[in-house]
Amino acid sequence: MGISSAVPCCSVWSRQTQLRWLTSFHRRILAQQSVTSALGTLQQGKLPGAPTRVVSVPWGVSPRGRRVLHAPSSSFQEVMLTSERYRVQRLPFSCVSDSDVAFFEHIMPGRVITNPEELKPFNVDWLKSVQGCSKLMLKPQTTAEVSQALRYCYERNLAVNPQGGNTGLVGGSVPVFDEIILSTVLMNRIISFDKVSGILVCQAGCILEKLNEYVEEQGFIMPLDLGAKGSCHIGGNVATNAGGLRLLRYGSLRGTVLGLEVVLADGSPLDCLASLRKDNTGYDLKQLFIGSEGTLGVITAVSILCPQKPKAVNLAFLGCQSFTKVLETFTTCRAMLGEILSAYEFMDEKCMELVERHLKLSSPVTGSPFYVLIETSGSNSTHDEEKLNNFVELAMTSGLMLWSLRERITEALTHDGYVYKYDISLPVGKLYDLVTDTRVRLGQSAKNVVGYGHLGDGNLHLNITAESYSHSLLDAIEPFVYEWTARYNGSISAEHGLGFKKKQFIQYSKPNEAVFLMQRFKAMLDPKGILNPYKTLPSSS
Amino acid sequence: MGISSAVPCCSVWSRQTQLRWLTSFHRRILAQQSVTSALGTLQQGKLPGAPTRVVSVPWGVSPRGRRVLHAPSSSFQEVMLTSERYRVQRLPFSCVSDSDVAFFEHIMPGRVITNPEELKPFNVDWLKSVQGCSKLMLKPQTTAEVSQALRYCYERNLAVNPQGGNTGLVGGSVPVFDEIILSTVLMNRIISFDKVSGILVCQAGCILEKLNEYVEEQGFIMPLDLGAKGSCHIGGNVATNAGGLRLLRYGSLRGTVLGLEVVLADGSPLDCLASLRKDNTGYDLKQLFIGSEGTLGVITAVSILCPQKPKAVNLAFLGCQSFTKVLETFTTCRAMLGEILSAYEFMDEKCMELVERHLKLSSPVTGSPFYVLIETSGSNSTHDEEKLNNFVELAMTSGLMLWSLRERITEALTHDGYVYKYDISLPVGKLYDLVTDTRVRLGQSAKNVVGYGHLGDGNLHLNITAESYSHSLLDAIEPFVYEWTARYNGSISAEHGLGFKKKQFIQYSKPNEAVFLMQRFKAMLDPKGILNPYKTLPSSS
Incomplete structure (x- = not known):
């Protein structure tokens, strides 16, 4: 790695307020909690107590924007059918007929996929752990088309598997049997963005990374960020209530999603696409669809509140001698960094070994059983930029690298x-x-x-x-x-x-009463159970 | 007011980073947007462009803790019965009989109120705008008692009005006819508080201000704050999805409430009292009860995430020449203060006139058609405290006063x-x-x-x-x-x-389909409609 040649961190640190916080904080950690690292040890003769790598990342250049979820393996091994591996019984849905295909071809011409080879990647999950055998994929472009398709499926008793970027990790995004795949891939239009409020309204199939690039140009960021950002759809993020790396700072989607447009199982559209931070008129229906994994309705559009783009982003990477030290460091870190702390991620040494072995990424700090990646994001750019100065060039590269270490663990594991x-x-x-x-x-x-x-x-x-x-x-x-x-x-x-x-x-x-109530909601909203069957809830019988 | 004798703000400002931000920001505002004020004019000879009052408030002393919602009027005028003023038809619920009273007296002895004089304040809302004629109030102490009471009412077809601190402003907290008042006043026990995570679990009847005092002692604050804090119950806050003064900074209750315990209309308890920041196991049932105004279930306990207590709080009060200037100031303010901005409240001059006339509170800035109160809360105490120094003593008083101007508008209006x-x-x-x-x-x-x-x-x-x-x-x-x-x-x-x-x-x-769906949820969870009838939803017939 470029950055492993020793950088004059120490002298730069002494001129940077925000970094100095981190440094002095790490010094205290070192003293109290014996955090150590190979790099730290190397430097300790010169600067006792600076065992970490601390770098700043300019948001304009957006090195984090480049992160994507890489394909898990180039050697495409055969995946067992879910129905065989898990011995599942198909429910008595209708089977897709030629006249069904003709109907769909009529309402969305050229966007109906039946070629088995073309369907293959949409039948298998990203982890290559489950595989369905859908024979039909639909690619609607509008809410009206989703509505028409679902109304038809509901009447015909055809099961439907809504699918976004297919990056889910629990087998929720691919069919179990021959469910029709309803893909949001062509529903990728940004509907509006309000520069004063930071409220973005877009179709469900927009890719998270693209949205982030779009709002960044206007001085905002998406309130969520995850390793799969290069492929995942915002509709899928909402349907699964994705957490990710910014939750600590910007909260969950239950707070940042302001409105949803949803099509119910019977095809009826439900417009709850408000763009208001506050709205207490009746029950908050959209919440039921957030995290329901496509079992209660198909999300077709999202209204979401984007936070201001931070002007200064700093990263620190440190090693800890025990998990207790990881916890103590967190408490100290949160108290000292307060509102600018935007991520606190930990990894054990096994993770780092796998990332190094399979992805050839090397850690800037080694020899500890635990590692912590800390990110801060602040607004006081005049203050910070003046002080961070010399570090920026380096940071762009190393910032990317540091986050890769953490984010590509999933990928390293698949190898x-x-x-x-x-x-x-x-x-x-x-x-x-x-x-x-x-x-x-x-x-x-x-x-x-x-x-x-x-x-x-x-x-x-x-x-x-x-x-x-x-x-x-x-x-x-x-x-x-x-x-x-x-x-x-x-x-x-x-x-x-x-x-x-x-x-x-x-x-x-969840207690039995809660599961029972969920089943009642499912039965009320999707009485035939056609939406993403075999998922999320145990069968109610 | 103590603070209206001129304070050497200017010299203090020059030594305070955070306040200097505000000052320089105001200077720019003054130059670009012609914000003016009486005080500003007075001082302009000495310090052009410092038209605002800027004060710091130490959280430990908690001057804001003293704010309460004062009684609207000492002269208790007679309030018209809701049923008469609004010509409502009573629904065919049973009437409370002597044997009902005997049953309740059996399950919660000494906590069953039937004395009409004692019941009076619980039949009238805080605004003195609606009045019911309940003949019975129950004061359960435990979830089991709430459950027993509701099971009985459900069987007997007796209507129930859940009531917290009775500080609501839309007539949701008092009976319309003779509904039994189910008060959470004695459910005021703190169940647990985790100092590492900041997660508080407590019964629904805890008063917001008391909770805030409790968590403040441990270095945290409640994520919401409102004028009614001295009377309102946390259960009522959640049932009405209260917003208030900290929403801008800490987000809505939909993000900060982690779990709820609820008793359904038929008396069955539902335990969703998780204390985890992340939990994606099934539908998020608690969201349905947040903001449902007691019509879907009675909230008996709350798990809520408390943010760290900010170490430095600053207030600024300024006058603006137009609403356009108020907006421009907001944009500038948000860009410059970013994550430390915790409130941006505006008032027109009519509000200030009423607060001065009825409550004898005087504004530190006068002569503008609009006023803005800005609050910042930050964590960098070492930095800030050193610099804010001389101001602290003064700030305690004036901070209280500035917030009173904003918070007591509601009260001034009732006069x-x-x-x-x-x-x-x-x-x-x-x-x-x-x-x-x-x-x-x-x-x-x-x-x-x-x-x-x-x-x-x-x-x-x-x-x-x-x-x-x-x-x-x-x-x-x-x-x-x-x-x-x-x-x-x-x-x-x-x-x-x-x-x-x-x-x-x-x-x-809300579109018709959304209202229809809400009515279906209501019918599913409370088929007899006994919970807070005549409220929230239009009748489904």
Whole structure:
């Protein structure tokens, strides 16, 4: 890496207020909490207590804009059919007939896909862990077309799988059997953007990264950011209530999404596309669709509040000697950085090993069992820019690199073999114990057991890799992980949703009465159950 | 006022980074936008361009903690019965019998109120605009008691009016006829507080101000703040999705409320009291109860995320020559203060006149048609405290005073006669035109037409006063105000809710399909319609 040649960080730090905060904070951490790192050790003779890499990232240049979710593997291995691997029974929906295809071809000519080769990537999830066998994909461009298509499917009792960028991790975005894939890929129009309020209204199929580039040109950013930004659709983000890297700073989509346009299962459109920060006229219907994973309606347009683009972004990367130190560092960090703290991500050394081995990314700090990536975003540019000065050139590269280390862990894991993925919320104090306990439990039967995640949100990504999928390993992991999580009142799906793979475990995080009520909502809004069947909720029978 | 003796602001300003921002920003405003004020004029010889009062408020001392919603009037005038003024038909609920009273006395001995004198204040709203004639109030202490009471009422077909602090402004918190008042006043226990995450779990009847004092001692604040904080209950805040003064900075309750415990109409408890920042396991049921005004269930406990207590709080009060200047100032202000901006409230001169006349509060800046109160909250205390220094003693008093000017407008208005209140969301550019147009339309038939509100949230409080209630004045105002709001895609209730008084106007802000869906939710969750009848939704027939 370009930046691993020693940079005169120390002298630059002494001239930068914001960075000085970080530096002095790290000094204290070093003293109190014995945070160490290889680089830190190298430098300690010259500057005791500066073990981290601290860099600034100019937003205008947007190095983070370049991050994308890379394809998990070039060697396209055959994926088992979901229905076979999980032994699922097809529900008695109608099968797509020639006259159905003709009808769809009539309402959206040239946008009806039936070629099996063309359909293949839309039948398999990004993780290559589940595969359906849909024979038909529709690409509507307008809400009216979605409405027409759904009304027809509802009458014909045809099951429908709404699909955005197909980057989901729990098998929610691909068919289980032959559901019709309703893709938002051509619904990618920006409807309006208000420069005073920062409110963006757009169609559901807009790609998150494109939206971010668009609003950045006007001095704003999207309130969410995730590794899949280069492919994921905003409609899919909302349907799955995606969390991601900016949640700590800008809150969840439940606060930033101001309005939705949705088409219900029977084809009736529901216009809740308000563009107001406050609106207390009746029940907030849109909330029911946020995070419902396409089972209650198809989101066709989104109104979302974008925060101002921060003028100064700084990153720090540090090593910690224990998870307790990671927690102590977080408390200190939050108290000292307050409102400018925009991310606090942790990774264990196993993650870093995989990222280095499979992606050839090297960590600027090594030799610690834990690593933390801290990002700050501030508005006082006059103050900061003057002080950050000499660092900017370097930062552009290294800032990108630092975030890649964290964001490409998912990708590195897919190169390591079959991945059992768990996305858990826990009280932060217990967060890493689950990784340790799982490692002990699985012993040699797993290849790697790693933990990383958004510590600031109490969110752990526990990942277990093995050479290939095995039922016996799965049995050793589940329900162990879910029972462990339930014991500490955690959530078995913090941000990934339930999709196909987790739906039968909902009771570990929700009481029976709540699940029953969800089933009643589903039955009320989609009485035939045609929308994204086999997903999210256990069947009510 | 103590602070109106000239303080050496200028010299202090020059030593305070944060205040200097404000000052230099105001200078620019003055130059570009001709913001003026009496005080500014006085000082301009010495310091051109410093027309505002800027003060710092230490959070530890918490002057804002003392703000309460004062009783609107000492002369208790007789309030017309809602059923008579609005000519409502009582629905065929059962009437409370002696055996009902005996049952309730059995399950919550000594906490069943039937004395008409004692019941009186709970039958009348804070504005003294609506009055019911309930003959029974219950004061449960536990969720189990709420559950028992509701199960009984549901079986007996007895209507129930859930009530928190009774500070609502749309007639949602008092009975229309003889509904049983179910008060949360004795459900005031704090269940837990996590100092690492800032997550508070408490019963629904805790008073907002008490909660704020409690979490402040641990270094946090409540994410919402409103004038009624001294009386309102957190359960009522959540049930009405209260907005208030901190929304601009900390977002709405839809993001900060992490979990709810609710008792449904038939008495079944629903435990969604999670204490996790992220949880994507199924539909987010709690959202349906947030803002449902007690019509779908009774909130019995709340889990809420508290932000860190800011270490430095500054206030600025300035006059503007036009509403356009108010808007321009907002844009500049938001760009320069970014993440530390915590409130941007505007008031017109009519508001200030009423506050001065009725409450004897005097504005530190006079002679402008518009005034703006800006609050910043920051974390860099080492930096700020060192610099703010000499100002602190003064700030405690004046900070309180500045906020009183804004917060006690509602109270001042009640002293001015009968108040027609409107709480509107609009695109900020159109916000004040509604006040001007209403003033022109009403002419001499209104006593005062005033506008103020949370400009940062696009939220206008339009208030019209008259000597007494009159049908003809009401007809001149409505539906004019609602039609005007609908024309610009605004909301006819930004934060107050619909309650009794606005329910028939929901269609100005929501399409028919949305209202129909809300009615289906109501029918599903409360098939007999016993919870807060006559409120929020128009009747479905």
